[in-house]
Amino acid sequence: xDPGMAGxxxxxxxxxxxxxxxxxxTGASWGSAMIVAICLMAAGPxxxxxxxxxxxxxxxxxxxxRSLGAFPIVxxxxxxxxxREPHRFLQRLLSDxxxxxxxxxxxxxxxxxRHQAVLDAYIRGEDVTFSALSRIWRDTQQSPVGPWxxxxxxxxLRVIRDANRLLPSSQQVRVLAGDPPIxxxxxxxxxxxxxxxxxxxxxxxxxxxxQAFVRDKTVLILFGGAHLPRIPIAPGDPRNSLTHxxxxxxxxxxxxxxxxxxxxxxxxxxxxxxxAGKVYPTDGHWVGGLDxxxxxxxxxTPVVDTTTGRQGMQPIRLYTDRKVRExxxxxxxxxxxxxxxxxxxxxxxxxxxxxxxxxxxxxxxRFGRPHDTxxxxxxxxxxxxxxx
Numbered sequence: 001x002d003p004g005m006a007g008x009x010x011x012x013x014x015x016x017x018x019x020x021x022x023x024x025x026t027g028a029s030w031g032s033a034m035i036v037a038i039c040l041m042a043a044g045p046x047x048x049x050x051x052x053x054x055x056x057x058x059x060x061x062x063x064x065x066r067s068l069g070a071f072p073i074v075x076x077x078x079x080x081x082x083x084r085e086p087h088r089f090l091q092r093l094l095s096d097x098x099x100x101x102x103x104x105x106x107x108x109x110x111x112x113x114r115h116q117a118v119l120d121a122y123i124r125g126e127d128v129t130f131s132a133l134s135r136i137w138r139d140t141q142q143s144p145v146g147p148w149x150x151x152x153x154x155x156x157l158r159v160i161r162d163a164n165r166l167l168p169s170s171q172q173v174r175v176l177a178g179d180p181p182i183x184x185x186x187x188x189x190x191x192x193x194x195x196x197x198x199x200x201x202x203x204x205x206x207x208x209x210x211q212a213f214v215r216d217k218t219v220l221i222l223f224g225g226a227h228l229p230r231i232p233i234a235p236g237d238p239r240n241s242l243t244h245x246x247x248x249x250x251x252x253x254x255x256x257x258x259x260x261x262x263x264x265x266x267x268x269x270x271x272x273x274x275x276a277g278k279v280y281p282t283d284g285h286w287v288g289g290l291d292x293x294x295x296x297x298x299x300x301t302p303v304v305d306t307t308t309g310r311q312g313m314q315p316i317r318l319y320t321d322r323k324v325r326e327x328x329x330x331x332x333x334x335x336x337x338x339x340x341x342x343x344x345x346x347x348x349x350x351x352x353x354x355x356x357x358x359x360x361x362x363x364x365x366r367f368g369r370p371h372d373t374x375x376x377x378x379x380x381x382x383x384x385x386x387x388x
Contacts, residue, residue, distance in 0.1 A: 060279040060332045061093050067255045068102040068220065072212040075243050077225035078109070079259030079332070082147035083340045086259050089277070089332065090156060090222070095163045101171045104217035106160065107204060109224060110148045111177035112139040123161050123175045133157075134355075140179040141197050144359040144371045149345035176211075178204045178223060184362065193365055201227055205245035213250060225258050226296050226318070229327040233318055258295075258328040260287065263337030265294050265324070274333040281330045288325030293317055295324060308368070347373065 067074045079086025093099055094106075111119055115136045122128045122136075136157075137148035147153075157175070164172045180198035187193050204221065211217040221228070223242070230247060232240045240248075243256050260280065262268045267290070274280065282288030296318050303314040319327065347356060356373065363371035 056284075057275065057278040057280050060089065060277055061096060061099060063279040063330060064093060064257065065096075065099050065102050067257070068099070068218055071253060071255045072217075073208055073219045073221065073246060073254045074103075075221045075223065075228045075254060075256045077228050077258040077328075078222060079225070079334065080261065080340055080342075081224055082150035082152055082343050084152070084343050085334045085339045085341070086332075087152045087156065087343075089334050091159045094156065095159045097163055097166050100160070100163050100167060100173050102218065103173055103220045105174050105176055105211045106220045106222060107176045107178045107208060107211075108156075108222050109178045109200075109227070110140065110146075110153045111136045111175070112141075112179050113177040113181035114139060114183060116177050119157075119175055119177055122157065123164060123173070125161060125165055136177070138355065139182070139184055141182040141200075142179065143184065144362045144366070147342075147345070149347055150343045151346050152343050176207065178207070178221070184358075187362075187365060190365055201240065201242040201245060205242040208242070209246055209249060212253070228256050228258065229292075229319070230254070230256050230329075231319070231322065231326050255330075256328045258331050260331035260333045261295075261337050261340070264297050265290050268337065271333075271336055276333060276335045279330045279332045282325035282328055287331060288323060290324045292319035292322040292324050292327050295319065295327060345373065 064074065064076065076090075078090070112135065115132075118128060118132050119136050122133055133154070137153050140146070140148060142148070160173065160175060167173075178200065180200060180203045182196050182198075187196060204223070204227075208219050208221055212219050221242070227241050228243045229241045230243050232244050243254055246254050257279070260274065262271050262274075265287070267287070280287055324331070349356070356371075359371040359373065363369060
């Protein structure tokens with residue numbers, strides 16, 4: 001945990017709906033943000049601009065906390081699905097009561113909406129069996145693709161649950177499932193799966209806007225980075241990120257924070273200019289001028305073979321001719337890319353035999369082939385980026 005961030009939650013003033021406002025010179029109040037948003041609506045949608053000193057690095061956890069005090073919605077990238085170093089930061093961040101006290105609702109990508117009641121019970125501190133708890137990340141509509149069986153996701157929920165217990169009931173956070181409800185037990189064919197599947201980005205954007213602008217809550221969205229850029233993939237492309245969808249409706253109300261992956265950006269020879277645990281606002285820092293297309297070098301989108309009708313994944317290149325500063329307000333540095341070890345699924349052939357068999361069944365429905373529990377981990381991570 002970062003120095004000075006541990007211990008009791010700071011003194012905060014909450015809006016009537018429960019979210020945080022701070023009298024700080026570093027961030028505009030919610031009221032000011034709304035005035036700016038209303039004034040700008042006549043001129044059309046605009047992307048939010050950082051309100052901290054341009055280009056000046058600062059403690060990343062403090063930056064997130066200040067952002068939660070200044071914006072009704074903060075989008076924070078996961079930093080690579082199942083990547084150990086970014087998750088270490090996320091665990092430190094979400095174990096910090098000062099951060100949790102500044103947020104009302106956390107929306108996570110890896111939780112199935114069908115099991116929201118179980119998720120609520122667990123985060124409240126109630127006893128929940130592993131059999132029931134594991135369905136939160138095992139029954140998403142992304143299954144069987146994806147990294148959610150990595151132990152990092154269960155650990156992240158445990159961290160939030162434990163920190164929540166240290167807060168007064170009025171400041172405790174609620175975790176909402178960001179994956180739309182789907183009933184795998186009722187699905188037997190690809191057509192049934194296609195009919196039941198709901199696109200996530202519109203779903204989460206609507207969920208976040210309801211919480212922030214109807215229920216008056218401060219919202220933290222924790223999703224893969226490909227869902228969070230402030231700009232559209234391309235003009236007219238329907239696969240707009242959830243951040244962009246929110247900004248179209250509510251200009252200036254979102255702060256988007258990503259992770260700095262030196263290898264992707266081609267700057268591994270310059271990492272001595274960055275300090276682990278710091279955040280670098282992209283407006284005014286040279287990293288903001290880098291090629292945005294390198295930020296997501298391997299993203300896949302679902303495609304259907306018109307001959308066989310089977311679903312597959314196709315690599316796509318995003319954000320050509322755009323700059324990194326257009327994607328995110330700031331980037332968090334946690335270390336060299338070589339330290340971004342992927343923590344794989346921890347499935348046991350004997351203990352999890354029934355679940356592994358179910359993964360094969362789901363894979364046959366979606367892709368027409370058995371599930372590869374070894375080879376799909378990394379590609380599954382990238383496949384979650386767009387279009388799902």
